[in-house]
Amino acid sequence: MITYKQKFDSLSSGALIPFFVIGDPDLDTSFEIVKTAIDAGADVLELGIPFSDPIADGPTIQKADIRALDSGVTPAKALEFIKRVTEYKDIPIGLLVYYNLIYQYGIEKFMLDFAAAGGNSVLIADLCIDDVDEVKAAIEAAGLETVHMVTPNTSDERLESIVEKTSGFVYTVAVLGVTGSRDEVSDLVNPLIKRLKAATKTPVCVGFGISKPQHAVDVLDAGADGVIVGSRLVKIIEENLDDKEKMIAEISTALKGFRDAIDNR
């Protein structure tokens, strides 16, 4: 299984990290989408398990959660899905999940099963750094890497503590707010990248509102090591629910657009 470090060390340009909700709009289509993303040049995958009350997500991802839940996705099915993906290609997979789903599954068992499926890290959207000890032992026992979020309003003291506990990459939130496409990259992100770069050697990847290839170029130029593209892609799923071929073709085109922009910058 490839680690984040091996992957980031192997890259000559920035990391392209698409985000999808597992099972959106259904498990089979979702698998086709993820394969397409890998073939279009994804370096790392960020995948979400759908939750009934995703408070850190905007309307686009919330609708994806609802579609995936309606198609019957459970945490156990999501783990099987991850196994299928890693069998298709050895690619680092970060999970983005809400705490209650892991809590109910059993924290230790979840981390072990996720590691066995070939996953790399579990980012719990509603478990902040102050409480990570609740999952630390289970993560270590499963041999997983760690990814934590930093936001533009995170204090220096908290930022220090977060990067110290992060081994995979720092999930750098570009905005004060929730996930969703935006016209411009927030002017809060460059100062945050600078703060992080001064504080850690761990790769810094930027997400929330990376909607256009130019956004990716801008944050990579500012020193980031990768970009996470979510709502922009999930919106394509939403807009093409009745034409899956077009859905998959447009996702491929969009990701290749990001890939080219990143590689040619």
Next chain:
Amino acid sequence: MKHTGRYGDFGGYYVPEVLIPALEEIEKAFYHFKDDAVFKEELESLRADYLGRETPLYFAKRFSEYVGYKVYLKREDLVHGGAHKGNNTLGQGLLAKYMGKTKLIAETGAGQHGLATSMIGALFDFDTKIFMGSVDVARQSVNVHKMKLCGASVVPVSAGSGTLKDAINDALRYWCSNLSDTFYLFGTAAGPHPFPEIVRYFQTVIGIEARKQILVKENRLPDMIVACVGGGSNAIGLFSGFLEDESVKIVGVEAGGKGIDTTHHCATLTKGRVGVFHGAKGYLLQDEVGQVFESESISAGLDYPGVGPEHSYLKASGRAEYVPANDEEVLDAFEILIKTEGIIPALESSHALAYLISMRGKLDPNTVVVANLSGRGDKDVGIVEEHRPLK
């Protein structure tokens, strides 16, 4: 954060990183101003002259005769706005003002907390935005109208089930994007720390007054205190005055809806499992894998799949007992209180009364019970009419 916000293992602040600075700011301001002489004086003055406190502790003589033991009602239905909600919105609104915030946001289910927030928004000249499920907007049009009259804007939330939990989700999301000038005035003693503690602090006036009043009227502590529990703010307000009095039995009454063996109820403490939801660890109505259920009850004010963390703690520690009352028992209680006392209780408060009626003839006649009449029922007359048309 300076404090962990834990009640035993329950509570905490399970929120995305982006909200931590906002919660820290509120926590800091709360601990500062709650002991600030100017703040305290203004709060006391407005409690008396604006909310109409203290509220009476009323010996309900004919209702007592009906149940066969002595029942005192803490008359929170007489608080300005018609429910205990005003205790919290006045306190938090004042805190927001002292913090220099200019905008208030709040979630609401039935509209009672939205209205109580809009009222305070007008009083202190805040720009007020109320998030309300689109289903609730449609079925609570009178309260929506009242909020707008107070100058608030009402944001219908259609995502998810279009009810209270979705309104909270959207209010949290909006808050993430508008932290600098906006105060989130949380409506119940649930959610992430420091909200449960703040709401408890401003509602504890109920229990402090009731304890003092019953000692005057009966010259002893009550044998039992009873309140309805949704998120649990009126209940924790009453209970907090008596937690140290070990002889006082504490009973919280949840909404049993159409029955706790159906999926149509919100008896979180009776039927839920411990989980993490809306920022806190506590009992929760959820499916096997942890997806949160829609709750259902005749009283929208109790319609919440979670519950405040201190109630989870009081249940786990055995200090309080939590029981359900179903819709039919609640409608009976609503009618019986009106017929015996000429008081129209909120359907929420009628859950506490339903428990009292379930104990009819089972207690010694000298038993003294204090029940929280948390709100008035004018808002519910139409709902009762639908279920039980007058002949």
